[in-house]
Amino acid sequence: xxxxxxxxxxxxxxxxxxxxxxxxxxxxxxxxxxxxxxxxxxxxxxxxxxxxxxxxxxxxxxxxxxxxxxxxxxxxxxxxxxxxxxxxxxxxxxxxxxxxxxxxxxxxxxxxxxxxxxxxxxxxxxxxxxxxxxxxxxxxxxxxxxxxxxxxxxxxxxxxxxxxxxxxxxxxxxxxxxxxxxxxxxxxxxxxxxxxxxx
Amino acid sequence: xxxxxxxxxxxxxxxxxxxxxxxxxxxxxxxxxxxxxxxxxxxxxxxxxxxxxxxxxxxxxxxxxxxxxxxxxxxxxxxxxxxxxxxxxxxxxxxxxxxxxxxxxxxxxxxxxxxxxxxxxxxxxxxxxxxxxxxxxxxxxxxxxxxxxxxxxxxxxxxxxxxxxxxxxxxxxxxxxxxxxxxxxxxxxxxxxxxxxxx
Numbered sequence: 001x002x003x004x005x006x007x008x009x010x011x012x013x014x015x016x017x018x019x020x021x022x023x024x025x026x027x028x029x030x031x032x033x034x035x036x037x038x039x040x041x042x043x044x045x046x047x048x049x050x051x052x053x054x055x056x057x058x059x060x061x062x063x064x065x066x067x068x069x070x071x072x073x074x075x076x077x078x079x080x081x082x083x084x085x086x087x088x089x090x091x092x093x094x095x096x097x098x099x100x101x102x103x104x105x106x107x108x109x110x111x112x113x114x115x116x117x118x119x120x121x122x123x124x125x126x127x128x129x130x131x132x133x134x135x136x137x138x139x140x141x142x143x144x145x146x147x148x149x150x151x152x153x154x155x156x157x158x159x160x161x162x163x164x165x166x167x168x169x170x171x172x173x174x175x176x177x178x179x180x181x182x183x184x185x186x187x188x189x190x191x192x193x194x195x196x197x198x199x
Numbered sequence: 200x201x202x203x204x205x206x207x208x209x210x211x212x213x214x215x216x217x218x219x220x221x222x223x224x225x226x227x228x229x230x231x232x233x234x235x236x237x238x239x240x241x242x243x244x245x246x247x248x249x250x251x252x253x254x255x256x257x258x259x260x261x262x263x264x265x266x267x268x269x270x271x272x273x274x275x276x277x278x279x280x281x282x283x284x285x286x287x288x289x290x291x292x293x294x295x296x297x298x299x300x301x302x303x304x305x306x307x308x309x310x311x312x313x314x315x316x317x318x319x320x321x322x323x324x325x326x327x328x329x330x331x332x333x334x335x336x337x338x339x340x341x342x343x344x345x346x347x348x349x350x351x352x353x354x355x356x357x358x359x360x361x362x363x364x365x366x367x368x369x370x371x372x373x374x375x376x377x378x379x380x381x382x383x384x385x386x387x388x389x390x391x392x393x394x395x396x397x398x
Contacts, residue, residue, distance in 0.1 A: 045247030
C-alpha cells in the first residue's frame with residue numbers, strides 16, 4: 001500500500017479512470033486535494049454528491065438539469081419556433097457558450113450507427129418528429145458533428161421531417177475563426193471555397 | 200447558465216482548477232460522471248469526503264495517512280536503521296512503487312529556497328537531525344530531486360548531519376532504464392560516464 005491508505009488508493013484508481021486522466025495525473029490531483037483538504041476537497045465531495053443526486057434529463061429536450069424542465073426550455077424569452085438538434089449535451093453547452101442561438105434544443109444522445117446497432121428508435125427520432133409537428137416549429141437546425149455518423153443522422157432526420165413542412169437547415173462549413181488555411185484539411189478548404197460569399 | 204444548473208457549473212469550475220485540468224477537460228469529466236452518476240459519481244463524492252476528513256500527516260515521517268503513525272513507520276518488517284529523506288509525499292509514493300527501499304522515510308515538504316524565504320526551520324531540518332540522532336540511524340539517503348533547490352537542500356542536510364556520525368548517501372545519477380542516449384541531456388550523460396562501472 002504505497003499511497004497512504006486504502007481510501008486514498010481507491011480515490012486515485014477512481015480518478016484515474018476519468019476521461020483524459022491516468023494514474024499519474026490522478027495521483028497528482030489527489031495529492032493536491034489532500035494538501036488543501038479543508039477547502040477544495042470537502043467542497044468537491046459535497047458538490048459531486050449533490051450533482052449526482054439532483055441531475056436528470058430535461059423531459060422536453062434531454063438537456064441535463066436539476067428540475068423536470070430545464071432552464072432553457074422553460075425560459076419564456078427563448079424563441080419557441082426554432083429547435084436545434086444536437087448529438088450530445090456537450091454540444092448543447094458549446095452552442096450556449098456561443099451565445100447566438102436563442103431557440104430551444106433537442107439532444108439525441110448519439111448518432112445512428114449500423115455497427116453499434118443504434119437505430120432511429122434508440123435515438124427517439126420518431127418522438128422528435130412528433131414534437132416538431134405538435135409544437136408548430138418553423139425551423140429545425142441540425143447541428144450534428146461533421147462526421148460520417150453525424151451527417152448520416154442529419155440526412156435521416158431531414159428525410160423524416162420532409163412531410164411536415166418545416167424548414168430544415170444545417171451548420172455552415174468553412175474556415176474556423178482564427179484558423180490558418182495551411183493547417184486546414186482539404187475538405188474544409190473545398191467547402192469554404194464552394195460556399196464563398198461576396199464581401 | 201449554459202451548463203445545466205448552478206451546482207454543475209460550480210463543479211466544473213472547481214474541477215477545472217485541479218492541476219493538469221482546465222475548463223474543457225473539467226466539462227468532459229463532469230459530463231462523463233453525470234452519465235454514470237448512479238455508480239462512479241456518488242462513489243467519488245463519498246471517497247473525497249472520507250479522505251478529506253481522515254487524511255493527516257504521519258507524526259513520525261510526514262507521509263499522508265489515516266492514523267497517527269503511518270503504515271510504513273509502524274511496519275515492524277521495515278528496517279529501522281535507514282531513513283530516506285524526500286521533498287514531497289509524491290516522491291515517497293514513487294519510491295514505494297519502486298519497491299526496493301525497505302527502510303523508513305522523512306518528508307521535508309519542500310526545499311530550501313532563498314527566493315521564497317524557506318529556511319531550515321520551515322522544513323523541520325533541526326527536528327530531522329534530532330530524529331536521526333535519537334533513533335540511532337545508520338544511513339540517511341537523501342533522495343531529493345536533481346534540481347538546483349533539491350541539491351542545495353541535500354548539501355545543507357548532509358552538512359547538518361556531519362557531526363552525528365551517520366552515513367549520508369544520495370541517489371545515483373545516470374541513464375534511466377529504457378532511456379535512449381540521444382534524448383538525454385548533456386549533464387546526465389556526463390554523470391553516467393563519470394560513474395561508469397565494470398561489467
